[in-house]
Amino acid sequence: MTTAVAPSIDLADLAFWRRPPGERHEAFARLRQLEHPVFFEERRIPLLRSGKGFYALVRHADVTEASRNAKVFSSEPAVTSPEPPGWVKHVFGESMVNMDDPRHARLRRIVSRAFSPRMLGDLQGGIERAAARIVDDVVAHGPGDFVSQVAARLPIHVICDMMGIPDEARAKVHEHVDVSTAYTGVRPSLVRSVRMAGQNMLALLALQRLVIRLGRERAEDPRKDLVSALVTANVDGERLSWRELGSFFALLLVAGNETARNTMAHGVKLLTDNPAQRELLLSDFDAHIGGAIEEMVRYVSPIMQFRRTVTQDYDLRGLHLRPGDKVVLFYGAANRDETVFDEPDRFDITRKPNPHVGFGGPGPHFCLGANLARQEIRTMFRELYTRLPGLRAEGEPELLLSNFDNSVRSQRFAF
Numbered sequence: 410m411t412t413a414v415a416p417s418i419d420l421a422d423l424a425f426w427r428r429p430p431g432e433r434h435e436a437f438a439r440l441r442q443l444e445h446p447v448f449f450e451e452r453r454i455p456l457l458r459s460g461k462g463f464y465a466l467v468r469h470a471d472v473t474e475a476s477r478n479a480k481v482f483s484s485e486p487a488v489t490s491p492e493p494p495g496w497v498k499h500v501f502g503e504s505m506v507n508m509d510d511p512r513h514a515r516l517r518r519i520v521s522r523a524f525s526p527r528m529l530g531d532l533q534g535g536i537e538r539a540a541a542r543i544v545d546d547v548v549a550h551g552p553g554d555f556v557s558q559v560a561a562r563l564p565i566h567v568i569c570d571m572m573g574i575p576d577e578a579r580a581k582v583h584e585h586v587d588v589s590t591a592y593t594g595v596r597p598s599l600v601r602s603v604r605m606a607g608q609n610m611l612a613l614l615a616l617q618r619l620v621i622r623l624g625r626e627r628a629e630d631p632r633k634d635l636v637s638a639l640v641t642a643n644v645d646g647e648r649l650s651w652r653e654l655g656s657f658f659a660l661l662l663v664a665g666n667e668t669a670r671n672t673m674a675h676g677v678k679l680l681t682d683n684p685a686q687r688e689l690l691l692s693d694f695d696a697h698i699g700g701a702i703e704e705m706v707r708y709v710s711p712i713m714q715f716r717r718t719v720t721q722d723y724d725l726r727g728l729h730l731r732p733g734d735k736v737v738l739f740y741g742a743a744n745r746d747e748t749v750f751d752e753p754d755r756f757d758i759t760r761k762p763n764p765h766v767g768f769g770g771p772g773p774h775f776c777l778g779a780n781l782a783r784q785e786i787r788t789m790f791r792e793l794y795t796r797l798p799g800l801r802a803e804g805e806p807e808l809l810l811s812n813f814d815n816s817v818r819s820q821r822f823a824f
Contacts (some may be wrong), residue, residue, distance in 0.1 A: 414440065414447050420465050420737075421449040423625060426812045434754065437742035440467045445728040446736070463490075463716065463735040464728065467742035469749045475717055475738055476770025482717035482736065484774060485511050490716055490737070490813065502518070504660050506715075506774065513773060520657055523571065523635050524777055529784055532571065536785060539566045540792040547797070547824075555802065555822040560673040563789050564666040567781070572658065573627070573634025576769075578619060585614075586662050592603040611662050616662060617655030624654050661778070667814055668768070669782040671711040672702070673789060674806065674817035679705060681802040691759060691794055702786050707765035708756050710741035713744055713815050715769070739813070740766050800824040 410511040418436045419425050425433065440447060450462040466472050475482040486492055487507045505516050521530065543562050550558075565586060569579050569692075624640045631637040639649050639657070649657065652662070680687040690697045742767045745753040768776035792799055803823050809816035 414443060417758070419449060420739075420812070421451045421462070423810075425589065426810060427680040430808075434741075434745055437467050437739065437745065438747070441742065442748060445473065445726060451770075461735060463737045464730070465739060465742075466725075466736050467739050468726075469743040469746035469764075472740065472766055473770045474725065475736060476766070476772040476774065479509055479773050481720055481723050483720050484513070484715075484717065486718070488715040488717070490714070492716070504656050506660065506664070510773060514658070516649070516653065517773075517777065520639065521777060522638060523661075524781060529780060533784065533788070535570050536563070536567055536788045537792070539563055539570075540789050544788070544792050545798050552639045552800075552823045553821070555677055555818040555820040556670070556674050556817055557819070559789065560670045560817070560820075561666075561675075561783055561794070564669040564782075567785055568661055568665055571635045572620065572661075573623065573632060573636050574619070576624075581618065582619070582662065584612075586616075586666055605679055613659050616659050617652075620658040621651045621655050624651065656768060664776070665778045665781065667777065667816065668706075668711045668778070669785045671814070671816050672705050672709055672782070672786055674820050675711075675815070676701075676705040676786070676790070677793075677800065677822060678709065678802040678806055678820060679756050686756060686758050691798065694791060694794065697758055698787050698790065699783075700760065700763070701790075702783050703763045703765065703767075703787075704756060704758045704760050706767035707744045707750070707760075707763055709815055710744050710765075710767050711743045711765075711811055711815050712769075713811075714739050715774075737772065738766075740769070743770075797824040 415436075418440065425436070446466055448462055448464050464473055484507055503512075505513055506518070508516065520540040540563060543559055543682065545557055552558075561583075565579070565583055568574075569582060574582060620636065623636050627634070627637040628640045631641055634735075636654075639654055680690065686701075690701050714737050716735060716737050719730045719732055721732055725728045725736075743768060744750070747753055749764065750760070768779040768782075800822060801824070802820055804821050806820040807818045809818050
């Protein structure tokens with residue numbers, strides 16, 4: 410074991426995230442061999458909270474320990490990088506992901522009804538019909554970009570159906586989500602950071618206004634949709650405020666969309682590059698699709714990292730952390746930990762066990778929509794490979810330059 414880190418490995422530097430994924434995985438493998446988590450200094454960006462720096466948690470054991478211990482590793486004030494300024498929560502309200510218990514537990518109790526087995530079962534018919542329409546369009550128009558034609562369409566359609574968003578508003582919803590996704594990318598300059606922050610704020614504000622206006626209508630005239638259920642919910646005497654409803658909608662659209670969208674986009678490329686695995690999947694789809702989805706999520710890690718703030722003195726693998734210290738949980742690195750996963754760089758849909766942290770580590774912040782994402786991916790791939798068994802990716806994907814969101818901007822495909 411050693412504590413030395415190569416100067417070329419700087420997780421806070423834009424240059425690192427420009428490197429090919431394979432080179433980044435090699436760098437994380439070297440970091441996992443070090444005796445202690447490494448501290449990386451951040452460049453301070455005016456108007457934002459970032460700049461203090463963070464310790465990088467890259468081992469599976471470290472990520473799961475921090476995930477389970479929310480009292481020490483706090484999600485407040487924010488889990489994203491850079492951390493937004495304090496005034497943001499007063500304008501938009503606070504997202505669940507940026508809360509600790511008991512506030513987090515209260516909101517989760519209310520919104521968890523959206524992801525109950527009964528609710529997900531009721532959604533299945535609509536998901537199947539949406540997937541069929543998407544493939545109908547692909548067949549009619551021919552192959553082009555898998556992201557815009559397939560992967561980006563289903564998750565937003567499902568969420569809008571869940572929430573009861575009118576058809577005429579859905580194009581704007583999609584546009585606002587794309588703006589928010591772009592904001593998660595690495596920003597190389599102050600000018601671009603401020604411009605993208607402004608665009609992101611306007612997009613979030615538009616999404617909030619849309620769902621709050623709809624919520625007021627549903628409070629007077631409830632229907633069979635999630636907005637109606639949330640505005641009329643009464644869990645132990647508690648209801649969502651209008652700002653909480655808006656924040657939840659924004660979180661559901663961005664987080665709920667990105668995991669399924671990116672897993673599908675990366676997944677079609679993985680199945681193309683690994684024909685034996687693709688053949689195995691298609692030989693018995695029902696037997697192997699569950700394992701295929703978990704392996705795609707592990708291999709891809711759609712959300713690459715979340716930040717935590719240390720609340721008290723704590724020793725982590727010989728490293729003494731103090732209150733106020735920042736740690737970043739690198740899920741992609743934990744999902745390639747060679748002490749947990751045999752041949753971690755091999756794509757294997759039969760991998761068992763597969764204790765990946767692609768939906769976040771264990772603990773109170775495990776992804777609430779994980780089962781919905783699995784359901785969408787399973788349904789979409791079933792429709793695609795049943796009707797277009799020769800479907801394949803062509804060329805390399807265009808990836809978003811980001812240290813947070815492993816997003817595919819475009820992926821050519823054929824069938």
